[in-house]
Amino acid sequence: QLDNVSPAIHLLPPQLANQIAAGEVVERPASVVKELLENSIDAKADSIHIEIDQGGHKRILIRDTGSGISKDQLELALSRHATSKIYNLDDLECITSMGFRGEALASISSVSRLSLTSHPEAQSEAWQAQTQGMDMAVTLSPAAHPIGTSIEVLDLFFNTPARRKFLRAQKTEFQHIEQVVRRIALGHPNIAFTLKHNGKLIFKWGAGTLEQRVAAVCSPNFLTYSTRIDYRHEQISLSGWCSCIGQGWQTNDQQYIFVNQRMIKDKLVLHALRQAYEGMLADNQYPGYVLFLNLPAQDMDINVHPAKHEVRFHQARKVHDVIFQAVSQALLLAQAKQEQAQHD
Numbered sequence: 001q002l003d004n005v006s007p008a009i010h011l012l013p014p015q016l017a018n019q020i021a022a023g024e025v026v027e028r029p030a031s032v033v034k035e036l037l038e039n040s041i042d043a044k045a046d047s048i049h050i051e052i053d054q055g056g057h058k059r060i061l062i063r064d065t066g067s068g069i070s071k072d073q074l075e076l077a078l079s080r081h082a083t084s085k086i087y088n089l090d091d092l093e094c095i096t097s098m099g100f101r102g103e104a105l106a107s108i109s110s111v112s113r114l115s116l117t118s119h120p121e122a123q124s125e126a127w128q129a130q131t132q133g134m135d136m137a138v139t140l141s142p143a144a145h146p147i148g149t150s151i152e153v154l155d156l157f158f159n160t161p162a163r164r165k166f167l168r169a170q171k172t173e174f175q176h177i178e179q180v181v182r183r184i185a186l187g188h189p190n191i192a193f194t195l196k197h198n199g200k201l202i203f204k205w206g207a208g209t210l211e212q213r214v215a216a217v218c219s220p221n222f223l224t225y226s227t228r229i230d231y232r233h234e235q236i237s238l239s240g241w242c243s244c245i246g247q248g249w250q251t252n253d254q255q256y257i258f259v260n261q262r263m264i265k266d267k268l269v270l271h272a273l274r275q276a277y278e279g280m281l282a283d284n285q286y287p288g289y290v291l292f293l294n295l296p297a298q299d300m301d302i303n304v305h306p307a308k309h310e311v312r313f314h315q316a317r318k319v320h321d322v323i324f325q326a327v328s329q330a331l332l333l334a335q336a337k338q339e340q341a342q343h344d
């Protein structure tokens with residue numbers, strides 16, 4: 001008889017609601033790194049320092065030179081649906097920042113022991129907010145910190161055993177982290193990056209030109225075997241470098257596509273590239289590319305996936321054609337130039 005009684009509906013406690021959201025945003029240590037780096041970029045940092053211990057299971061520290069968070073906003077920054085980046089629906093239609101959901105810090109802090117230390121320029125000293133992951137309680141204390149922000153994430157998933165089980169060996173998790181940092185660094189050559197793992201320096205890249213950053217991040221010969229693309233059609237542009245005809249790679253890891261500076265995996269874009277490269281490389285070769293597609297923010301929707309891996313283009317056909325045209329043209333032009341040079 002009890003079976004017919006419907007259970008009472010109740011609101012979930014914030015901690016649990018955040019942990020559920022974390023299931024979508026924080027898949028593994030690399031997703032934490034991605035979210036934190038995007039926050040540093042949105043804060044206009046010109047330098048970002050990353051320290052990882054034990055593949056990120058133990059510790060992730062990101063320190064930036066960005067605008068900082070004032071003392072009275074630290075607690076808010078850690079709560080869900082709290083953001084400084086959008087105000088209304090119009091803003092959502094036209095996203096220009098990396099973040100906008102106001103979920104990352106709340107999600108991460110619900111599944112780790114997190115401390116957020118910040119020193120905005122307008123404040124005379126730094127303050128630190130700490131959470132223990134047990135409830136959403138925050139403690140504030142004064143701290144020492146240069147202008148900017150540090151976020152330290154300890155013991156990721158310590159309170160969510162189901163998630164913790166999916167963590168792979170430190171080496172694997174670190175590879176994912178390194179890949180995320182490389183991608184983001186490629187999209188932001190004007191920011192200096194350092195990455196350390198277990199106290200060892202993995203790389204240190206100063207701010208510089210895009211070409212310098214590509215040379216640092218991609219295979220050492222990447223630029224030698226690539227041709228430059230600089231194409232524009234109405235409001236859509238595609239620029240960067242891609243493998244010349246017959247000069248592909250043995251692996252498919254030299255492939256980077258950015259849409260409005262955001263690294264994404266998009267089927268439509270990949271399809272256009274595959275089509276442009278059809279018959280251009282040996283069967284066992286992959287093209288390499290670093291391509292930046294830019295279009296007005298209101299011509300696409302980034303609010304498709306919690307981790308923002310996907311976009312929707314309002315004029316999908318047009319975007320596809322621009323990419324296909326731009327790459328095909330660049331490949332043929334590069335070949336013609338090469339033949340001319342051999343002829344001379």
Ligand code: ADP
Pocket residue numbers: 035039040043064066067068069077078082083084085098099100101102103104105106149
């Ligand atoms: P979102 O990035 O979607 O706004 P987050 O949870 O990632 O949501 O961050 C919440 C807010 O905290 C941001 O809107 C921003 O105001 C502030 N914030 C987070 N990280 C930083 C940082 N490194 N520097 C300055 N402000 C930050």
Ligand code: MG
Pocket residue numbers: 035038039098099100102104105
């Ligand atoms: Mg964010």
